[in-house]
Amino acid sequence: MDETIFYGESVEERIKRRFSESSTNRNMDSENPFYVGDLGEIHRQHMKWKSLLPRIEPFYAVKCNPDPLAVKYLASLGVGFDCASKTEMEQALYSGADASRIIYAQPTKQLSFLKYAHQNNISLMTFDSQEELLKIKNSYPEAKLVLRILVDDTHSAIPLGRKYGAPIQTVESLLHIAKNLKLNVVGVSFHVGSGCTHANAFYHAIARARDVFDQAKSIGFSFDLLDVGGGFNESTITSDKGATFEDVAKVLGPTVDEMFPSNNVRVIAEPGRYYVGGPAYTLCVGIVGRRTIEEGQTRKYMYYLNDGFYGSFLMPTLDKIKLNPKVLRKDGKYYYDHVLKDEKTYPCTIWGPTGCSLDCVIKDGKLPELNAGDWLYFEKFGAYSVTAATTFNGFEKPDMIHVNSFKE
Incomplete structure (x- = not known):
């Protein structure tokens, strides 16, 4: 990863600089795919969060994109972190980040990881079972525990309740066990599912959390933390694919204030794709080969990229995200953020670089006639892409370069 940050440069300017550098630097492979991360977009997302949800502290979900420079930048902005390992x-x-700004939000923890948290004073952590309470009692009895409850996550792209979350009928028993073990349970967490499609899912989840707060008080606990989890989309998502951040903020902020009016209750959240799923990341991929197929009067192309299903496209493909490739460079000319006018398009299939026939990026696409050496780009490609990429068949993960377009 190139740790140089170019301030004031646009993504387009940084891409051109990258190609210029690769043509003159013998140690740089000019055919490698690469991401351009704009830390300025992350900064703008953070400012929007503070404006629309001022009471709720964001704890960035590192799993979404662990880009080291982005994580450092978020830490400098005072953002906390949701960690699972x-x-x-x-x-x-x-x-x-200070240990107090980290939540170990993994309800079922590997013992060695739990010990690491103990050694580094990372005390805030989730649980959803009796077995986990016993594990914590033996390894980290001073921990500040957050009960993760099961809520309705059916209105989400990826429901999580099949794996995590204590059913509401088990809550009383778990709280009594924690009380008998003299463990410090401090609050409630939930997750409405990744890619929430209905803002009202947060309303119903918070109402359930309020009931658990009251239930805990009757048992002798005094909760002071509410974790509203993740599921936050960015702002430009279309209404048929999910609730925008603005949609959620209109419900979430007032609902929290209504049901938890006391300032003694700290409220945090675990946004991931909200920060990095929008314009913050652009993936640039090169065409390394082409095959022409003539079928009567129809010409089709098969394009082979330097990145594919086993790389950056693994999670987007599994998430069934509609991919929209755009021409970045053709015959040595740049077309970033420009439409190729009067260019005839042809049916095409876009493949990744590995030897596996499952490595298909787009089955039925349409693009202008392109050649080996031309490049495509994919916008809004920072969420669950590079983090899930593999090195299957020996193909390396894309490089990461950065700009910062934020201006005070």
């Missing part, structure tokens, strides 16, 4: 906790601490 030792590696993610290490990264958050290394990036400058």
